[in-house]
Amino acid sequence: MKTILKITALSLCLFGFIACNANSKKPTTSDLALAETQTNIPNKQFIKVALLLDTSNSMDGLIDQAKAQLWEIVNELSYAQCDDAKPNLQIAIYEYGNDNLNGDEGFIRQVLPFSRDLDEISNQLFSLTTNGGNEYCGQVIQTSLKQLNWGNNQDDLKLIFIAGNEPFTQGKVSYQDAAKLAVGKDVTINTIFCGDYNQGISSYWKNGADLANGDYMAINQNHNTTYVASPYDDKILQLNQKLNQTYVAYGSAGRQKMTLQSEQDANAEAYSSANAVSRTVSKSSHLYKNDTWDLVDAEKNKSFKYEDLKDKDLPTELKGKSTAQIKTYVAKKSEEREKIQQEVQNLNEKRRVYILQQQKEDDNGLENAMIKAIKTQAKKKNYSWDK
16 A cells, blocks of 8 residues: 555544543634634533654655545544544645745645645645755744644544655744644654665654654655555445435535545546545445435534525536425435445445455554654544444
8 A cells, every 4th residue: 555645645644522531621824714614513521633744845745645544544544433423534634845836835735734635735735846956844833833723622533744855954934843842832843764774763853852852763664665456446436426426515615625535536547446446435434425415415404494504505416306306305315325335334344354364564664653643642532443
């Protein structure tokens, strides 16, 4: 499996649910991504991951792996539990160290604020390109801490993963000061040095993680990970086509979002059929929600009212229909989706067993390193994994 990409997905971790600890505080992106954060899901727990990626020329392999492993990481995160509840996932992406970026701002760009829109996260990852530049780790960490809405819920799991290969000390912002700011916000910094383990230590990547209660990891960003094809892949991909037919787009963004969904299916398939299978599995999990444009997901929100729908916002097949007729149509699509998603999950259980039996070694670099770090740090806030 293209492991390095899994690291990216790890950052994506976590969906909100009830707080794990008894004394939790109630929680107090840009466009649709921003609208999909805590404002629509109040008083619930999140695992928030900010992914800070070096996009200088030497990081082509890292970016490619991140694209390739996104869905495997999302799938691993979908198994997370907190007091038998499924947490929610929000991911933010920054790029740094690229000469095409604004030098006055430290060659840093917020690619995406915290978002649970997995299609948009995938889309933004695929939009990244590399170019030589100055890599200011302290400044990009500080920027993400100040710009992102980390919230005040002490039971949220808040993680930064920063990946790069230049000394951690570059730039006008001290990484020590950035680490201190992170600790004050209850944010853990995990560092991923793309190169020799000891070189990363000598260039202060490990120290950066140690100061903010995180893990230090070293990977070969150009390592080619492999996928294991399974006898269940073709059937899962067939179910993906059926799954797409259950979406009922509405509103001004509906058609655009359905196109985006199709594009990300194609991006996953471009890497391998196995990667497309992993995306389909993600689409069958609770982490894949599209309530801003899909009626099947939207009607599950307490704030949603069929009476608020305008005829011009409806798809062709529902224009001119009564509220009762629309409800019946959506209920049918919802039933179809649940059946397909369960079938995908059942096939994936068999697929997981098959892959474990076929893998000769557990060396997926970035992916495994990120997942290990997340699981270790999540235990401190009473998270567990059901798989």
